[in-house]
Amino acid sequence: DGGITQSPKYLFRKEGQNVTLSCEQNLNHDAMYWYRQDPGQGLRLIYYSQIVNDFQKGDIAEGYSVSREKKESFPLTVTSAQKNPTAFYLCASSILVIGVNTGELFFGEGSRLTVL
Amino acid sequence: GQQLNQSPQSMFIQEGEDVSMNCTSSSIFNTWLWYKQDPGEGPVLLIALYKAGELTSNGRLTAQFGITRKDSFLNISASIPSDVGIYFCAGQPLIYNQGGKLIFGQGTELSVKP
Numbered sequence: 001d002g003g004i005t006q007s008p009k010y011l012f013r014k015e016g017q018n019v020t021l022s023c024e025q026n027l028n029h030d031a032m033y034w035y036r037q038d039p040g041q042g043l044r045l046i047y048y049s050q051i052v053n054d055f056q057k058g059d060i061a062e063g064y065s066v067s068r069e070k071k072e073s074f075p076l077t078v079t080s081a082q083k084n085p086t087a088f089y090l091c092a093s094s095i096l097v098i099g100v101n102t103g104e105l106f107f108g109e110g111s112r113l114t115v116l
Numbered sequence: 117g118q119q120l121n122q123s124p125q126s127m128f129i130q131e132g133e134d135v136s137m138n139c140t141s142s143s144i145f146n147t148w149l150w151y152k153q154d155p156g157e158g159p160v161l162l163i164a165l166y167k168a169g170e171l172t173s174n175g176r177l178t179a180q181f182g183i184t185r186k187d188s189f190l191n192i193s194a195s196i197p198s199d200v201g202i203y204f205c206a207g208q209p210l211i212y213n214q215g216g217k218l219i220f221g222q223g224t225e226l227s228v229k230p
Contacts (some may be wrong), residue, residue, distance in 0.1 A: 024133075035220075042120070044221035058217070069143060090158050102166075103147045104145055107158030108122045 002027045006091050006108035013085075015114050019078045021111045023091035030089040030096040032074035033105065036060060046089075049074055050096065078113060085115045121128035122221030129195055130229050137224040138189040139205035147208040148181050149218070152156050154201045162203075163190070185210075195228050202226070 004025040013019050025032065031050045035043040045058030049068040063082025068074055073092075078085045089112075092105040124223070147166055159220045163174050165181035165188060172179055178191045182188035188207070192199055200216060205221040 025118075027137055040123070040222065042222045043206075044220075045217060048217065050182055090156070102164070103206070104164050104188075105149075105151075105159075105218065107160070110156070110158050112156075 004091060004093055004106055004108040006089075006111050009109065009111060010105055011111060011113045013113065015115055016080045018080060019113060021076045021078070021084070021113070022089075023074045023076065023105075023108060024072055025074075025093045025108075026072060027093055027095075027106060028071070029093035029106070030071070031094045031095075031101055032068065033092040034064070034066065034074070034076045035090040035092065037090060037110075044088060046076065050101070085113060086098075088112050117221045120205060120207060120219050120221040122224055124224060125222065126217045126225040128227045128229065131197060132196060133195055133204045135192040135195055135199070136189060137203060137205075138187060139207070139221045141207065141209075141219075142186070145207035146185070146204065146210045148179070149206045150177075150179050150188070150190045151206060152201050156217045159204055167182075170194070173198060192226075195226075195229050197230055198226050200226055 007022045008081035033048040034046040037043050044060050046064050047066040064076045088110050090110045091108040094105050120139050144156050150162045151162045153159040163179040168185050169183050170181040176193045202223045204223050206218045
């Protein structure tokens with residue numbers, strides 16, 4: 001079945017450690033995104049990528065890094081520079097229709113990161 | 117940065133009641149979307165709107181793209197227990213030129229009492 005898979009679902013790390021969250025999609029979607037969700041808040045965009053080997057910063061990119069070496073994969077690294085990393089992280093993908101993004105996102109099930 | 121104001125923040129209703137929630141923006145949007153998130157899961161797209169004034173239904177759900185292009189509403193008729201969750205509005209601001217960036221509202225948490 002086609003879909004978008006995030007792993008791990010739960011992750012605990014000590015302060016100061018870098019953490020990489022995996023996101024894989026087999027929907028053949030061009031664009032991929034990482035959002036952060038905190039309780040009582042909407043989703044905030046961290047990074048997004050519309051083509052392989054290219055990505056742009058979102059609204060809260062500081063302390064995060066990404067790569068897009070393959071169309072199917074868009075891993076997110078939460079670095080020690082991120083001051084408040086404990087959150088629910090959501091990966092999403094979307095198609096481009098004649099190069100235009102419809103905004104219709106397909107989300108993974110999320111990864112909950114807790115920094116102790 | 118861009119912000120969406122979504123209201124109400126939470127709703128507690130009786131099964132069978134109708135529900136209405138809305139989002140407003142200070143700037144013009146060219147796309148409005150409504151998502152639902154179940155606990156511990158990722159959001160799922162409910163309805164997408166692309167034209168000012170557009171009214172679209174999906175089963176018991178109805179959403180409209182405001183004529184001013186600065187607002188949208190979502191109605192749920194005859195609510196049932198499985199409607200429980202967080203509903204998010206999202207939009208693509210016109211200035212982003214459909215580059216794929218969405219702005220999300222803060223969410224409306226819906227509770228339905230059987």
